[in-house]
Amino acid sequence: MDYDGPQRVSGCRSALDLALPDLKIAVEYDGWYWHMDAADRDDKKTAQLHAAGWSVIRIRETSRGRELPAVQGILVLAEFNEDANILASRVITLIAGLRQNAA
Structure with a gap:
């Protein structure tokens, strides 16, 4: 997957940090x-x-x-110095779960 920076999608006024349009999953x-x-x-x-x-x-x-402060959405807490690979793995696991639930 190539990443070209924040992306705009239909239905949202501001750009998303990461959009997976085929899955309709946004990561902020x-x-x-x-x-x-x-x-x-x-x-x-x-x-x-x-x-x-x-x-x-x-x-x-x-x-x-x-x-x-708490907000809507699926929340993942991350320390500012958390290992990026561990954090990415946690998010990928969440995405995989959302894909399974959608199927």
């Missing part, structure tokens, strides 16, 4: 700094995607044990 990485006061904005984006038939996985970065 919510970094602590940019999302500590953005729960309303994140919920609106997730609601737009849900209304368009998408599943949304939100990777929510924690900072020194502090979690970002």
Whole structure:
């Protein structure tokens, strides 16, 4: 799979960090700094995607044990220094589960 950066999809006003259009799965990485006061904005984006038939996985970065406010979507908590391979494996497992449930 090639990654060309954030992608726009029908039904959502802002670009997605990662979109899997064939599966209608969106993955958003919510970094602590940019999302500590953005729960309303994140919920609106997730609601737009849900209304368009998408599943949304939100990777929510924690900072020194502090979690970002809860939002809609399938939440994955990740420490800011978590090994990227381990985090990717957790997200891939979630995507595989969503694919099975959709089949």
